[in-house]
Amino acid sequence: MNKTFVRNLTIAFLCFVPVWMFACKDVKFSEKENRNLASVPKLTWSSITGGRFMDDFETYLTDQFPLRNLCVSIKTAVLRGTGRRYINDVYIGKEGYLIAKESVADYNRVDRLTESINKFADNVKGVSVDFLLIPNTSLIYEDKLPYGAKSNEKEVISHINKTVSDKVNTIDVTDVLIAKKNEGLYYKTDHHWKTKAAYYTFRQYAAYKGITPVNYNFYDVTGSFQGTQSSNSGVYSTYETVTIGVPDNSIGTYTVEYVKEGKKTTSLFDDSKLKEKDKYQVFLGGNFAQVDITTTAGTGRNLMIIKDSYANCFIPLLTPYYDKITVIDPRYFYDDIYTLIEAYGISDVLFMYNVNSYVEDNSLEDILSKS
Numbered sequence: 001m002n003k004t005f006v007r008n009l010t011i012a013f014l015c016f017v018p019v020w021m022f023a024c025k026d027v028k029f030s031e032k033e034n035r036n037l038a039s040v041p042k043l044t045w046s047s048i049t050g051g052r053f054m055d056d057f058e059t060y061l062t063d064q065f066p067l068r069n070l071c072v073s074i075k076t077a078v079l080r081g082t083g084r085r086y087i088n089d090v091y092i093g094k095e096g097y098l099i100a101k102e103s104v105a106d107y108n109r110v111d112r113l114t115e116s117i118n119k120f121a122d123n124v125k126g127v128s129v130d131f132l133l134i135p136n137t138s139l140i141y142e143d144k145l146p147y148g149a150k151s152n153e154k155e156v157i158s159h160i161n162k163t164v165s166d167k168v169n170t171i172d173v174t175d176v177l178i179a180k181k182n183e184g185l186y187y188k189t190d191h192h193w194k195t196k197a198a199y200y201t202f203r204q205y206a207a208y209k210g211i212t213p214v215n216y217n218f219y220d221v222t223g224s225f226q227g228t229q230s231s232n233s234g235v236y237s238t239y240e241t242v243t244i245g246v247p248d249n250s251i252g253t254y255t256v257e258y259v260k261e262g263k264k265t266t267s268l269f270d271d272s273k274l275k276e277k278d279k280y281q282v283f284l285g286g287n288f289a290q291v292d293i294t295t296t297a298g299t300g301r302n303l304m305i306i307k308d309s310y311a312n313c314f315i316p317l318l319t320p321y322y323d324k325i326t327v328i329d330p331r332y333f334y335d336d337i338y339t340l341i342e343a344y345g346i347s348d349v350l351f352m353y354n355v356n357s358y359v360e361d362n363s364l365e366d367i368l369s370k371s
Contacts, residue, residue, distance in 0.1 A: 085146035090233035093144040096188045098229035099137050105156045105359040111163055113358070116365040117351060118165040124341055127349055131164055132171045132205065133157055134193065134310050134354040137186040140177050153355050160358070171208050173201045187240055190227020191356075192280050195245045198314040206321075209348075214320050215248040221271075225279040242279050244269055245313070247320045253297075254319050259290040260332075268293070268316040283312035289332035290340075293325040301347045304328060304340075306364070308357040322348075330363035337367050 085092045091099040121129040138145065139153035154174065161170045177185055177197055185197035195218065206213050225240045256265045270285035284291060287309055302324040305311055311327070318325055326344055328337070341349070353361070 086149075087233045087235075090229050090235075091138075091145055091149055092233065092235060093141070093146060095144060096238045097137070097141055097144040098189050098233050098235055099141065099145060100191045100229060100232075100356065102136065102138050102151060102153060103356045103359045105152075105159075107159065110156075110160060110359055113361060113365050114160055114163045116368040117168060120349075120368045121165060121167040123338065124346075124349065127341065127346060128169070129167065130169045130171060130205075130208070130348070130350045131161075132173065132201070132350060132352045133160060133358060134201070134352070135174050135177060136354055136356050137191065137193075139174065139355075140181050140186060156355055156359065169208065171205055173204050176200055176204050187225070187227050187229075187280075189230040189235075189238055189240055190225070190280060191229060192227070193310060193313075193354075195243045195313045198310075199245055199317060202314060202317045205350075211321050216317065217246050217248065218243050219246065221269075221282060222274045222279050227278075227280065231277075242274075242282060244282065245317055247317065250319055254293055254295040256284075257292040257294070258285075258288050259292055261288065268319075280309070280312070284315065284327070287312070287329045287332065288327075289329060289334070291327040293319065293327070295319050295323055295325070297321060297323050299323055302326070302345050303348045303350065304344070304346045305350045305352055306330060306337075306367075307350075307352040308354060308361075310354045310357070311352040314352065328367075330361075330367045333363075333367055 086101075089101040091097075091101065093099045117129075117131065135153050135157065139151045142151040145151070157172065157174060161172060164170050177200060180197075180200055183196060184194070185200070186193045199216065199218075203213065205211075220241050220243050223239060223241045225242050226236055226238070227240070230236050230238075254266070254268075256268055257263070258265075268284055269282050271282065273279060273281040273285060278286075293315070297320055299321060301322050303318065303322040304326045305315065306328045308329070315325065315327060324344060326340070326346065340346075
């Protein structure tokens with residue numbers, strides 16, 4: 001009786017799955033995982049003989065499986081129930097922290113990247129070049145990592161800063177952020193830092209550059225953020241608040257141009273992103289090849305920031321101090337950086353990366369190579 005029941009249940013399930021998949025439309029985007037899902041692969045002779053079709057079809061079945069989100073949540077719950085504290089490169093830490101695994105630094109590769117910055121500083125005469133490497137959650141909140149896990153980022157930061165030439169000004173904010181860590185400087189569910197951490201970093205940057213900071217106002221813009229670490233791990237237990245920082249009396253004092261997109265606006269914040277999964281994109285609307293910010297600061301200084309996404313919540317804090325801020329993301333930028341620096345009369349360049357991004361980078365060296 002039991003064997004018959006199990007057999008019938010199995011047959012019913014195997015019949016149910018293809019019927020469900022045929023009846024339901026494919027889901028193009030997973031809000032929970034924040035990624036595009038696979039669609040039905042095209043059937044061609046080359047894809048069959050090369051074996052690619054079956055691989056792609058297996059991915060399609062996995063992505064479009066009925067009740068997929070529920071299955072992923074059950075899998076995560078089972079893994080956690082067995083004591084697993086490391087799921088899909090995410091540590092399930094203490095007090096709700098979901099902490100990304102640190103990238104392993106290949107020092108030969110990292111040294112080549114740093115040397116390209118050193119050569120860049122040699123090539124841009126009369127330009128102040130600054131280098132700001134931002135520690136990740138794993139270092140600042142190392143005490144939240146599960147038992148047996150540890151951070152090696154201090155050693156990585158120290159090594160990189162030592163290889164930067166004396167023509168590049170290094171700004172180390174690690175100790176500042178560790179001292180303020182009890183204020184909750186990084187998201188628990190995302191790999192980014194919060195605006196508060198960016199503000200403390202800005203204070204350090206301002207002191208180094210001789211900038212007298214204006215007053216700032218901080219506003220909570222959403223309380224329903226679940227970041228990439230939730231998506232990667234399948235743990236969705238915590239909602240977080242995203243806060244923006246705005247200099248006093250800055251409204252209407254700048255314009256923003258997304259150069260490649262041909263779009264202009266008067267805000268560094270994109271409210272429409274608050275309706276999407278990745279609410280961190282409220283800052284600048286996300287990542288773009290080149291964003292030109294023109295202000296009414298009247299300081300006579302023009303800044304270029306060469307950066308990853310950590311800089312996005314930092315940039316709005318800078319508008320009172322530079323006439324023009326040019327934001328470059330090397331992942332999408334293919335023009336001549338040196339021509340741009342000369343054409344824009346750039347006086348200051350800031351390299352701003354988080355440690356994981358820096359040691360994994362494969363774009364920055366290309367744009368810094370002088371043709």
